Amino acid sequence: MGESQEEPIICIPGQRLCAADKTNIAGQGTYEQLGYVYSKFAGTVKVVKEKDTCTVEVHGMTDQSIVPAPGDIVTAMVTLVNQRLCKCIIKCIGDIVLSRPYRGIVRREDVRATEKDRIEMYKSFRPGDIILARVLPMTEAHTYQLSTAENELGVVIAHSEEGVSMVPVSWTEMQCPKTLIKELRKVAKVVPEEVILQNE
Known part of the structure; x- marks a missing residue:
């Protein structure tokens, strides 16, 4: 024994x-x-x-066989947006790049913490956007439910129709530096680590 x-x-x-x-x-x-x-x-x-x-x-x-767990912050790429939700592919958990992607969804009610009934998905995300999101407790197999309802979560990288990386100009807008056209997004408040490092 x-x-x-x-x-x-x-x-x-x-x-x-x-x-x-x-x-x-x-x-x-x-x-x-x-x-x-x-x-x-x-x-x-x-x-x-x-x-x-x-x-x-x-x-x-x-470490490559790690899976998203409730509470984890993940980096994901938006693949599809409709009126109820956006689908995305989870690429990283924290700073670990995954060897295989996982499917995630952000439901309309999990986009932001306030004015949930006024959220329009097309004004929050577009396919191709890179977002930071928090993993919610799982309710269905094979799909991870994500939330961007915190200031630090939301779109971190987005490209304009010109294919140029846009710059965040407010909580809800990003601007193309080439055409100066603004597009609506649920923008993440990113803490610029580079700025802190440069000052040291």
Whole structure:
């Protein structure tokens, strides 16, 4: 019996590992959702036992098998926009570039925090836009629901009809530096790290 305990437990991304309670706590490489601990990526399960608790961890074989988890900030490219939602492809989680893309959607009610009933999807996103979004708890398999309802989230890169990278001019507009034509977007308030670095 003792030998079989030594065999590593292999898990896949999104696999339910155990119930999350006072005894079992989600640790590194896992996340908690709806009372259960899930694996963030493919790897081996490790249980760290302490006095009254067990911390469940997953140690990945590679970082490339990581999957989006609720609360993560992701970078995604918009592929389709209609009146109810926009579809996108998740390219990065934090600063990790994914080896395979995941499908995500931003619903109309998750675009911004205020005036939700007045949101028009075409004035928030366009296909080809690069957005920053937060992953919401999953309600359906294979599609990640995303939210841009925070100041720092929304469109970070957009191209005008001329194909030129536009510059944000307000919370709701970006401008083409070539034609000076303004286009409506849900603009992300990006903290310019380069400015901080240059001043140091």
